[in-house]
Amino acid sequence: VHKVRLLEAAGSWLILAVSVTKNVDGDAKNAILAAFSAHPSAKVVLILDEDIDLDSSNDILWAFATRFRGRESIVLIEKSRCSTLDPISPTGVCDKMGIDLTIPVSANKDVFKYVRIQ
Numbered sequence: 552v553h554k555v556r557l558l559e560a561a562g563s564w565l566i567l568a569v570s571v572t573k574n575v576d577g578d579a580k581n582a583i584l585a586a587f588s589a590h591p592s593a594k595v596v597l598i599l600d601e602d603i604d605l606d607s608s609n610d611i612l613w614a615f616a617t618r619f620r621g622r623e624s625i626v627l628i629e630k631s632r633c634s635t636l637d638p639i640s641p642t643g644v645c646d647k648m649g650i651d652l653t654i655p656v657s658a659n660k661d662v663f664k665y666v667r668i669q
Contacts, residue, residue, distance in 0.1 A: 552582065556605040557590075565637065566595040568605045576656050583626050583649030592634035596649040602665065603652075613665055614652045624651045 553570040557563045567590060571582050579598040586596040597611065600618075604610040618624075626649035633645040654663045 553601050554605050555586070558608075558611075560608065561595070564590075564592055564634075566597070567593050568597045568599060568611055570599050570601050570603065570605050571653065572601050573653055573656055576653075579651035579653050580626055580649070583651070587628065587631070587647060587649070591632055592637070594633060594637065594645060594647050596647075598649065598651050598653055600653045600663075610665065611652075615650075617663065618652045618654060619650065625649070626651070 553572065554568075555570075556568045558566040558568055560566070567586050569582055569586055571578060573579060582598050583596045586598075587593055597615075599605065599611065599614050603614045628647040628649070630644055631647050632643060633640050633647065635641060635643040637645065639645060654660055
């Protein structure tokens with residue numbers, strides 16, 4: 552794990568972005584579960600490669616657009632404990648979603664480089 556950010560757009564507490572370097576593809580799923588364990592109020596955890604700037608919402612959305620693999624990227628945790636301060640879960644129970652936005656270990660990483668248009 553390189554960085555962890557609580558995204559301001561979600562009140563700085565409901566969505567986490569985590570930058571990692573994977574050794575195997577299963578590392579992203581483990582990072583999602585660890586993040587939810589460390590911050591039980593979180594509803595969404597995004598796992599990203601170290602080349603994505605977690606302080607840039609544009610970088611995060613670009614990674615989502617280019618690295619999301621549908622069902623393969625999603626970890627859904629139903630009926631989990633969460634914050635009663637969240638207006639959608641006044642009972643303190645909600646569904647949570649982890650999203651793996653990392654490049655597969657076996658992929659050619661050069662194909663996934665972020666190209667900034669000036």
